[in-house]
Amino acid sequence: MSWTSRLRRALPRPTRRRIIAGSATLVLVAGLVGWAVWPERDGWTTQDEMITVVSGPERNENVALDARLYLPRDRDGKVPAVLLAHGFGGTKESVSSDAESLAERGYAVLTYTAQGFGRSGGQIHLNSPDYEVRDAQGLLDWLAARPEIRTDAAGDPRVGVVGGSYGGALALMLAGQDPRVDAIVPSITWNDLTNVFLPQSADTSATGVFKKGWAGVFFGNGGTVPADGAAAPPPTGITIDPACGRFAADVCKAYLDVATTGSPEASTLDLLRRSSPAGTVGQIKAPTLLVQGAVDTLFPLSEADANARSIAATGTPVRVAWFTGGHDGGAGPQSDQDRVKFLTVQWLDHYVKGEGDAPSDSFTYSRVAGFSALDRDLVTNGYSTDAYPGLAGTGRTELELEGPAQPIANPPNGNPGAISSLPGTGGRLSQLLSGVAADIPGQFATFETRPVGSAIDVVGAPAVRLRAASPTGEATLFVKLYDVDESGTPTLSAGLVAPVRLTELPTSVEQAQERTIRLPAIVRRIEAGHTVRVVVATTDQAFLSPVQPATYTVQVASALELPTAVGTPIANPQTIWRYVLAGLLGAIVLGLAVLLLVRRRRARGQHEPTLPEFAQTPLVVRKLRKAYGDGFVAVEEISFTVERGQVVGLLGPNGAGKTTTLRVLMGLTMPTAGDALVFGHRLEPGSPVLSRVGALVEGPGFLPHLTGLENLHAYWKATGRPWADARFDEALEIAGLGDSIHRRTKKYSHGMRQRLAIAQAMLGLPELLVLDEPTDGLDPPQIAEMRRVLKRYATDGRAVLVSSHLLAEVEQTCTHAVVVNKGRIVASGPVEEIVGESPSVQLEVSDVPAAERVLDELGVRSVLPDGPSGLIVDMNGTPRSEVVASLVRAGVAVDRVVPRRRLEDAFLALVGDNSRGSGDR
Amino acid sequence: MSVATESGATGYRPSRTMPIWAEVRRQASRRRTQLALGFMAVLPLIVLAAFEFGGGEDEESGGAFDSLVGLATSGGLNFALFCLAVSAGFLLVVVVALFCGDTVASEASWGSLRYLLAVPVPRARLLAVKLIVALAYSAVALLVLTGVALIAGTLRYGWNPLGSTVAAEIAPGPGLLRLLAIVGFLAISMLVVAGLSFLLGVLTDAPLGAVGGAVMIWILSSILDQITALGTVRYLLPTHFSDAWMGLLSTPAQVDDLVKGAISAIAYATLCWGVAFWRFTRKDVTS
Structure with missing residues (x-):
């Protein structure tokens, strides 16, 4: 094949x-x-342009900025604008997706590459009011001149400024410097760079500790032309100094100064302050939405807090939102990104576009809730409070720290150093869970609380009081707050540490003055049973620590202040799926209930006979027709009746339609037309009346791994009928398998399986027995026995229907016969009637022509030749003896005289030499 | 219900045919049932032996279960979790497909199906009993695996907290609940396999075709799920949420994906079973 x-x-x-x-x-x-x-059609158009702005303190430096204007495709009239600034080291490309989504919402969006980056000219002045901020003012002029942009007055475009980090500070400083700005959304940005790069967490005026890790990342990012510009020739006017990259000379000098010594000169501090919004933030009149990340060791939450307080002091609307992300944590989980996007759009829509209600003052934040297996990232829950509580929270919990004063060593050059965060790696948020924190033995002191009785929702900056002594009079310390679970695993929330530089310290800790240390603000739930550990360490790889080795003594006072807040959970849109699940389950249960009810009602109708007049007739088949789906007609039209006490033979060649008829009788197949009635009930699959029918159809079917007896038992169990009704003994006697009944049926011969199948059909002595080729595989004595069994069975009002392709079998077993061929009934009636003597005889003679002459003289009805020496003669009442005598007298030798019977006539005449079945039609 | 006896034979009631217990014994007598359940019991012991006698060299495979391997010997709960995690992707799928796909198809291939229908066991009842028993065996397989792993692991490694790399350790008591919840979710996600294989088992007479077909569809779906370029279409894949049980290791447990996974699995299973019942109650049984 x-x-x-x-x-x-x-x-x-x-x-x-x-x-x-x-x-x-x-x-x-x-x-x-x-x-x-399928890609969606963009809802915007873009236009790239080099915009030349006038920059510099003297307003005499022309700088070409690489800009792109996004315009909504379907806009009526003039549209409000958004100036979208990128982060440090980025270009206009790095904000393209934000720009696209804003343009989609009907804003003209101007993105540009700040001077000193990408293909724009100029140098990095670190958001200098004279350079970058002035550039942005030039862009506002450019926007006001565009015909597509809505204006408030001549030269005053309706514009919001949005940006993150470097761009966020630009938004704040531009709004502080230029009243034309209508609203700003600065995110993850700074208030004062001196606090950022020289943080000091103690209540002292001493200069803080240099944040060398992040400063290096910052400085390194400005050193080269980003890769996207590398393919094109460098824009004119860009010179790259090997030491300073594209940084302006003063910025470069300031970095080298502070990075070398860790204690900056006054000019450096001036430059950092000038590059900070802190100075002008109080002049901001544009409503401000401050978005800050809680996983940010560069610009911690305190920077946004300082901005928020300064802006709110002047009465300008300010709203604050925290998310679980930032310079260390990235954009955060999807739920946080969605929330920030929603708040941004709501803010711009109201204050720039003039649509929608005024956003509320509520403060929203999120807390890590767990880990999502599918996104392989953190999951956070959002919360809101009515107003921004600042870093002190809305409430506070005090815990008691325990621990003696401990000596800790500062290694030379701060090496080896403890690790708290990995600045600039942009690590996955989930790494925060496994933790990167590591303290070096001998370099840290530990103070720990007892396990907390109930969970504490810390929202804000915890505070401790610290006394320190140093032989050098100075100490650089790093204070950290760990959440320690029951198994003792400490977690440093967001990798945040509080750097402290104390001066004028005594040599003995008893004489030391107590200092309040404000730890970094965090959002964390400390679960019941956890402890809080405060660690004071001498080193941290993210910070510059003193070159000289020294051993300090530190003592943390017992009081630990934890600011708390109880936020209202923001509805998680995912919870809708729980209702979907409940709805689905409900629908399934309801559907099942309806189905069962309908079935039960339908089943009730099956108890009454369809046709009561046949209630005592075992089987009535009426005009049965079966055509299969592929067009094959197995049964054309068959009608017959089986009465009580009858053994009816369904006789026909292979493929005549016998098996299909029996299949319909067993409810295995639906008839195409006509019907079969058992005791007056129309047969359908599963009709209860089938329980009064025993069947062997298309050969035996047994579980091969069970013995014959087990198979019979299993079958009877499936009927659910009383055990005693089965009459196993009688059935086993009929099967006659002897001890083989205890062997597995897969070892049975064909005949054994056949006998077992007949026994199974007879279990419970059904009133109608239907057997398909029952003698198949049986040997002659067994066939003879089977005939007797079937004849006996049909007594007591029972009936048997046997199908066979063997004429002799039907003749010897049955009381009635139905002859089928090609799906139609050829003859039917009592066997005596159709098997009875036929008027014809088959003769074999030595001389056929002579015999024909003799027979003609005798006056028989017809003579037909049958083979070379045979004749079939319709005797017309002439005795056979007389025919033979006449032939012999005429000198014709008679070899054989065979009386013929009607059934044979009918069967052969119609089936005859054409033995092909209906299946071959 | 005296009417019922009138149309059928004495003592025959459609609702009493094919008792569930009879079907349970019918399946229990089969070698494949005994082998499958036996293997579920032996697997944890094999894994245990492998941990005990296997070399100490860890290969850097970088797979999804790396962290679970490292933690597997930290306690009975983790050992059971490891056994579940390694079985969930393929072994459980095969076993569930075997129980659910083979139950009707094998009766058809033996020829015994037509005798059950001629009893007559109502077709819907036959399917329902077969399905319930197949699901019960699948559940038993899952529970045997978990139970043996839990007992063997606890005897060897102790009754320790449930550890994972995604969150802090979970105390043994709540940890056991988490483990049972994971078993529950795995059971629900396996409904997809149960549905597919059962449907195929009704449509075909070849038991191997039904089992293999369901496993193949599962694997195909898993492969498609790896292709992130398919975007949101992947959410429709029956296997998309099959790893969501890991959310139960997080503290507090993350159930959003579990809920979505349950919706997906239940919807697919219901659809498959619906089609199976619809088809089986109408088709001509020719085998």
């Missing part, structure tokens, strides 16, 4: 229904996939 024909056999026959169903599925799947991956 070739593989194609094998394949064709294996596949279902392609009927019209299957083709339609198949193509419908295909179209549906293709449509779904297509819909999902």
